[in-house]
Amino acid sequence: MKTRYNCRNQYCYITGEKLSQTETEEHIIPNALGGFLKSNKLVLSRINTGLFDKLDAELATRIEVASFFEFKRERGKQPPIKGTTKEGIEYLHDAKNFKMVSRKPIEVTDEKGKTWLKFPLHQKDEIIKARLRKSPHLNKEDLEKSIIEIHLEEIQILDYEHALNIIANSEDSFRCIAKIATNFAVLNNVDKSLFSNLISFIKGEVPLSYVNLGYFYPNQLLTYNYDTNEISHILYLRGCQKEKLLYCYIELFNLHCFIVILNYNYWKEDFTKSYIWDVKKGQELQKHISLDVTKETIASPFFPYYPDVEKDYAERLSGLFKMLNLKLRKS
Numbered sequence: 001m002k003t004r005y006n007c008r009n010q011y012c013y014i015t016g017e018k019l020s021q022t023e024t025e026e027h028i029i030p031n032a033l034g035g036f037l038k039s040n041k042l043v044l045s046r047i048n049t050g051l052f053d054k055l056d057a058e059l060a061t062r063i064e065v066a067s068f069f070e071f072k073r074e075r076g077k078q079p080p081i082k083g084t085t086k087e088g089i090e091y092l093h094d095a096k097n098f099k100m101v102s103r104k105p106i107e108v109t110d111e112k113g114k115t116w117l118k119f120p121l122h123q124k125d126e127i128i129k130a131r132l133r134k135s136p137h138l139n140k141e142d143l144e145k146s147i148i149e150i151h152l153e154e155i156q157i158l159d160y161e162h163a164l165n166i167i168a169n170s171e172d173s174f175r176c177i178a179k180i181a182t183n184f185a186v187l188n189n190v191d192k193s194l195f196s197n198l199i200s201f202i203k204g205e206v207p208l209s210y211v212n213l214g215y216f217y218p219n220q221l222l223t224y225n226y227d228t229n230e231i232s233h234i235l236y237l238r239g240c241q242k243e244k245l246l247y248c249y250i251e252l253f254n255l256h257c258f259i260v261i262l263n264y265n266y267w268k269e270d271f272t273k274s275y276i277w278d279v280k281k282g283q284e285l286q287k288h289i290s291l292d293v294t295k296e297t298i299a300s301p302f303f304p305y306y307p308d309v310e311k312d313y314a315e316r317l318s319g320l321f322k323m324l325n326l327k328l329r330k331s
Contacts, residue, residue, distance in 0.1 A: 003275060003284060003286075005039065005187050005188070006189075007039050007041040007042070007186065007187050007188075007189065008041075008189050009041045009042065009186050009187075009189070009192075010041075012042070012043045012044045012047060013042060013043060013182065013186050013192050013199060014043050014044070014047045014051070014199065014202070014203060015043075015044060015047065017044060019040070019041060019043075019044065021040075022040075022045075023040045023041075023043070023044060023045050023048070024040065024045040024048045024049060025038040025039060025040045025048075026038060026039060026040070026042045026043055026048045026052060026183065027056075027074075028180060028183045028184055028187060028235070028275075029180055029233050029235070029252070029277070030056035030059060030060055030176070030180075031056070031073055031074050031075060031076070032056055032057070032059075032060035032066070032073070032076070033059070033060055033063060033066055033233070033252060033253075034066070034071045034072065034073055034233070034277070034279045034282075035074075035233065035277070036074055036277060036282075036284075037187075037275060037277065039183075039187055041186075041187075042183055042186055042187065051202075051203070052179065054172070055172055055173075055175050055176035055179055055202075056176060058170060058172040058173050058176060059167075059172075059173045059176035059177070062162055062167045062170055062173045063167075063252060063253070063255075063256055064081055064160050064161070064162055064164055065164060065253055065255060065317075065320065066078065066253065067079065067080060067081035067093070067094060068081075068324060068326060069231075069280070069324050070280075071231075071279045071280055071282070072279075072282035078094060079094075080092040080093055080094040081093060081094075081160065082160075082161070083158030083159060083160050084158060084159055084160075085158060085159075086159070091158060105117040105118060105119040105123075105127055106118040106119070128140060128143060128144065131143060164317065165310070165313070166215060166256070166305070166309060166310060166313050167256065171207065171208050174208055174213060174214075174304060175201060175202050175204070177213060177250060177258050177260060178198045178201055178202050178211065178213055178260055179202050180235070180248075180250055180260075181195075181198070181213070181237075181248035181250060181260035181262060182195060182198055182199060182202065182262070184235050184237055184248060184273070184275070185237060185246075185248065185262060188237060188273045190237070190239075190246070190262075191268075194246055194262060194263040194266065194268075195246070195262035195263060197210060197211055198211055198213075198260070198262060208303075208304060211261075211303075212260075212261035212264070212298070212302075212303050213258060213259065213260040213261065213303060213304060214258060214259070214302060214303035214304030214305055214306070215256075215257065215258055215304060215305055215306065215309045215312075215313070216249065216257055216258055216259035216298070216306075217257050217309070217312035217313070217316070218249065218257070218291055218293075219312075221291055221292060221293065221297070222249075222289070222290075222291050223288070223289065223290040223291070224287070224288070224289040224290075225287070226254070227278075227285075229280070229323055230254070230278060230280075230285075231253055231254055231278070231279045231280050231320070231323065232251070232253075232254060232276055232277060232278050232279060232285065233251065233252055233253070233275075233276070233277045233279060234249065234250070234251035234274070234275070234276050234277075234289065235248065235249070235250060235251075235273075235274065235275040235276075236248065236249040236272070236273075236274045236289055236290075236291050237249075237271075237272065237273040237274070238270075238271070238272045238273075238291065238293075239266050239268060239269065239270055239271045239272075240266065240270060240292075240293075241266065241267065241268070241269065241270050242270075243266075243293070243294050243295055244264065244265050244266050244267065244295075245261065245263070245264065245266055245293060245294075245295065246261070246262040246263035246266040247259055247260060247261050247262060247293055248260045248262060249291050249293075253279060253320065254316060254319070254320055255313070255316045255317060255320055256313075257316070259293065259298065261298065264295075272290070274289050276289065
């Protein structure tokens with residue numbers, strides 16, 4: 001059974017302009033990361049396809065693990081990810097295949113003065129065609145036998161652009177995390193004035209240092225039982241009058257986990273809203289979840305990183321690799 005939302009928002013929470021019935025639907029969690037929950041009651045179409053698409057693309061690029069296994073997306077296919085060997089040879093791979101990136105053939109001359117071409121196997125046909133265009137007097141069969149050596153390196157240890165690490169040096173990625181939290185809050189009819197500073201951050205009007213959000217691994221604070229082999233996205237929104245906190249916990253692929261403080265002086269009624277999406281199965285999960293955060297828990301220095309964040313991330317990454325039966329080295 002899917003969670004039903006009756007979003008009453010009538011104005012774009014970014015521009016303040018009135019929404020029409022024909023606005024495009026904004027994904028609460030980016031479609032590129034397998035998000036399915038969406039609404040056309042959040043922002044104008046031009047914001048959705050402009051600013052928000054830019055932020056989504058940046059976050060999706062930083063979360064490289066999304067290209068390592070198959071999951072359902074509402075539209076488009078998962079783009080392949082590029083890995084590089086220590087020799088500088090590039091590979092593209094998706095959830096199923098590794099493919100060496102096309103590159104200019106390397107000419108090698110042996111001790112007898114004979115020239116050979118080295119190149120990835122999948123380039124064979126295009127290389128032969130190129131040589132025949134350049135030298136039409138050559139015979140294709142002779143060309144294959146005499147001057148071309150097929151060269152295909154074995155896949156070695158691959159390094160990735162962001163080293164499968166926590167998100168670093170990317171303010172736009174954290175703006176996207178803020179967007180996920182505000183999307184979910186507006187979807188649940190939370191007063192936008194409570195998190196106007198986050199909206200300013202999303203728009204690029206203030207820097208990351210002006211807001212309170214960052215990596216957060218709740219460990220024993222989180223009450224939630226993961227199903228066997230569950231890889232999920234979790235959104236948990238809570239207003240706590242006692243702690244005077246309004247916050248949103250975000251978990252992506254069980255791996256990248258964040259807390260976004262929407263308001264540090266929350267005074268309205270207590271409430272909780274949650275959404276759990278099983279990425280592998282492509283379905284919403286109706287399960288109990290709770291997370292009690294106090295101001296002491298998130299005391300400074302905390303945002304956007306805390307001292308043990310890389311250790312906690314590495315433990316989650318190791319668990320995810322085991323679940324996916326991946327044999328990849330984390331540098």
